[in-house]
Amino acid sequence: MIKDWFYDKLKENIGELRYEHSLRVMEKSVELAKIYNVSVEKAAVAGLLHDCGKLKGGINLLKLAEDFDIILDSMTKNNHELIHSVLGAAIAEKEYGIVDEDVLNAIRFHTTGRENMSKLEKIVYIADMIEPGRSFEGVDDIRKLALVDLDKALILSIDNTLKFVIEKRKLIHLDSVKARNQLLIQKSME
Amino acid sequence: MIKDWFYDKLKENIGELRYEHSLRVMEKSVELAKIYNVSVEKAAVAGLLHDCGKLKGGINLLKLAEDFDIILDSMTKNNHELIHSVLGAAIAEKEYGIVDEDVLNAIRFHTTGRENMSKLEKIVYIADMIEPGRSFEGVDDIRKLALVDLDKALILSIDNTLKFVIEKRKLIHLDSVKARNQLLIQKSME
Numbered sequence: 001m002i003k004d005w006f007y008d009k010l011k012e013n014i015g016e017l018r019y020e021h022s023l024r025v026m027e028k029s030v031e032l033a034k035i036y037n038v039s040v041e042k043a044a045v046a047g048l049l050h051d052c053g054k055l056k057g058g059i060n061l062l063k064l065a066e067d068f069d070i071i072l073d074s075m076t077k078n079n080h081e082l083i084h085s086v087l088g089a090a091i092a093e094k095e096y097g098i099v100d101e102d103v104l105n106a107i108r109f110h111t112t113g114r115e116n117m118s119k120l121e122k123i124v125y126i127a128d129m130i131e132p133g134r135s136f137e138g139v140d141d142i143r144k145l146a147l148v149d150l151d152k153a154l155i156l157s158i159d160n161t162l163k164f165v166i167e168k169r170k171l172i173h174l175d176s177v178k179a180r181n182q183l184l185i186q187k188s189m190e
Numbered sequence: 191m192i193k194d195w196f197y198d199k200l201k202e203n204i205g206e207l208r209y210e211h212s213l214r215v216m217e218k219s220v221e222l223a224k225i226y227n228v229s230v231e232k233a234a235v236a237g238l239l240h241d242c243g244k245l246k247g248g249i250n251l252l253k254l255a256e257d258f259d260i261i262l263d264s265m266t267k268n269n270h271e272l273i274h275s276v277l278g279a280a281i282a283e284k285e286y287g288i289v290d291e292d293v294l295n296a297i298r299f300h301t302t303g304r305e306n307m308s309k310l311e312k313i314v315y316i317a318d319m320i321e322p323g324r325s326f327e328g329v330d331d332i333r334k335l336a337l338v339d340l341d342k343a344l345i346l347s348i349d350n351t352l353k354f355v356i357e358k359r360k361l362i363h364l365d366s367v368k369a370r371n372q373l374l375i376q377k378s379m380e
Contacts, residue, residue: 162362171374171375172371174364180362181361
């Protein structure tokens with residue numbers, strides 16, 4: 001699924017630092033895919049391309065999203081952090097030729113999460129949070145948990161996102177809260 | 191609006207400690223009502239009765255809510271903390287004879303908040319958070335802010351609730367997030 005030219009194009013589009021982060025997310029996604037019996041190929045490409053919408057050089061993501069005929073909800077429209085995921089799914093499809101819906105969704109929802117996430121979506125969300133370059137209080141707990149319980153690791157990952165967003169006084173996407181609530185309810189019934 | 195017998199009935203129903211907390215919330219609500227030009231009488235009764243649904247003695251709040259023909263959303267149904275507010279509004283109406291919708295809503299939404307809160311609803315939510323018996327990191331900041339900017343104090347109060355709920359691994363009510371998002375958007379446009 002990954003073509004050789006993906007690497008050069010991605011580095012050119014998102015810059016060296018984000019590219020290196022993407023490689024680490026790819027590796028971590030592959031590691032988790034093996035544990036949870038998910039296609040390694042899909043995990044690799046979704047991990048590699050998850051930030052392909054974070055275009056460098058001051059490009060107007062909102063304008064670009066409009067050019068791609070992407071309909072954004074009002075919250076996403078006002079949040080650079082959220083636009084890049086939705087835009088990324090469109091770029092992965094149109095510029096990298098990705099057609100697998102699960103891969104595209106893993107890119108689209110890697111920032112907010114959502115209800116009923118697939119295993120691949122969960123893996124990329126978590127891998128993005130715990131790749132070796134990340135450091136925040138509690139990250140090692142999530143790293144360990146990710147190897148044994150994907151859903152618990154996802155709850156902790158979402159919690160981390162929520163705490164970050166609260167501290168930064170940014171809007172909280174309802175999809176993140178819905179994802180977390182659903183996981184907590186499922187866990188409480190196990 | 192407050193009848194003399196409210197005090198004895200409330201103390202009897204919710205217990206000494208919660209009763210004393212209620213008196214402090216009443217006082218704080220009155221203080222804020224004066225600052226923000228809200229009816230002192232409404233603030234007093236809403237503050238006093240805000241926890242009138244927290245019945246002591248192991249009463250089944252869910253069962254009682256059903257007896258009152260209260261329709262609970264699925265999240266509230268599973269959360270004792272949330273039931274007491276909705277139940278409290280029904281008790282305030284049926285047992286204390288409160289008819290003022292704004293007072294009833296201040297009781298009903300003092301735990302979750304919601305979009306488009308009235309000034310009275312904001313006051314009771316905040317008063318409950320900052321009455322002198324409360325101590326948590328940052329409470330003094332909210333106390334000071336409450337005297338000069340009701341909405342900013344409310345955002346911080348909701349943030350505190352969300353952080354608490356996240357730490358406790360409890361479900362986050364979407365109404366709290368919607369309330370916070372709306373306030374942040376309004377503040378950003380001022």
